[in-house]
Amino acid sequence: MSTTLITRIGELMTVDDEQRVLRDAAVVIDGDRIAWIGAASDAPAADERVDAAGRALLPGWVDSHTHLVFDGDRTAEFEARMAGQSYAAGGIAVTRDATRAASDERLAALVAARVREARAQGTTWIETKTGYGLDTPSEQRGARIAADGADDATFLGAHLVPAGVDPDDYVREVCGPMLDAVRPFVSWADVFCERGAFTPEQSREVLLASRAAGLGLRVHGNQLGHGEGIRLAVEVGAASVDHCNFVSDADLDALAGGSTVATVLPACDLSTRAPLAPARRLLDAGVEVAIASNCNPGTSYTSSMPFCVATAVLQMGLSVAEAVRAATRGGAIALGRATGEGAIGSIAVGHRADLHLLDAPSATHVAYRPGMPLTAGVWKGGRRVV
Ligand SMILES: N=CN[C@@H](CCC(=O)O)C(=O)O
Ligand SMILES: [Zn+2]
Incomplete structure (x- = not known):
């Protein structure tokens, strides 16, 4: 060698x-x-x-949160947001339609191009999720393409309940046939626990079924408002809870007393004009913080980790050393890869x-x-x- x-x-x-x-x-x-x-x-x-x-x-950089398996963009939604509309989970269905219409080859090429863009800015490890398929065959295809194109692959069938589908039926599908179909390709499961997406009860069901199938857990939580996402993530022992824009004192106590990483997504906060995640407050409370890009066509169409690190320093009150750590070792902890031989x-x-x-x-x-x-x-x- x-x-x-x-x-x-x-x-x-x-x-x-x-x-x-x-x-x-x-x-x-x-x-x-x-x-x-x-x-x-x-x-x-x-x-x-x-x-x-x-x-x-x-x-x-270790980018522990992206959604790279998609086709199409959502420029019109972005423009509407910049004109004053707020972000809502429903836009996910627009990307679902464009993604389902793309061939396997095209989707794989899009993922590869996005990974190359990230690498050109210093990203050496990248996680990516399914979540724009939203039925069993399409989620399985997304999982296969995610596993081929990225370093860590996450199942996010619980991203949005498709219109016209009964939420309980959909959760049953996610926890049953969909989970079985993606299982060979992924090592993580994630759920969007938020008003307009999945309730805490539905999220818990998906997380527990995923854990029983041997997957590590991650949660999209407290992005659009206060809620139970953060506490649920800690309760089920998730490796990470991501977004964390709305953090109550009880949420902070739960994070400080557990081992779940709080992953903040500065580019997403800017692109959705959301209140910035309180990364300073989280660090001061002793919580492990990671920074990730959340690259996706709806809320954060960038994979630039330097941009995220700069924003964390300039806008979130982190020191350079804290932000660099969060974007490297923090991401590695959030992916369970920070220690031992071959650690990242x-x-x-x-x-x-x-x-x-x-x-x-x-x-x-x-x-x-x-x-x-x-x-x-x-x-x-x-x-x-x-
Ligand atoms: N919030 C949930 N999921 C993505 C956005 C997905 C979309 O709008 O396409 C996120 O992490 O921001
Ligand atoms: Zn996300």
């Missing part, structure tokens, strides 16, 4: 247990793993040498060599120069992909 030395790193943000930041540092990649970290002056020789010339090196989201010996070289001397530039193309190189599993 060949080795690569990345040397003369101006700022190496490890996001490791001690949150170490090394200056004039080097990293050695061996195969798909990180084999060595230390001072550039002590670095061992390697087959290939990359001169970072003072640039910053970070873990690749931090730079440590034995972890996967998923790395992001910035065209800047420090990670601060991601927030200081928002919207600028600052990705100089990306390694995924030790292989240079950008």
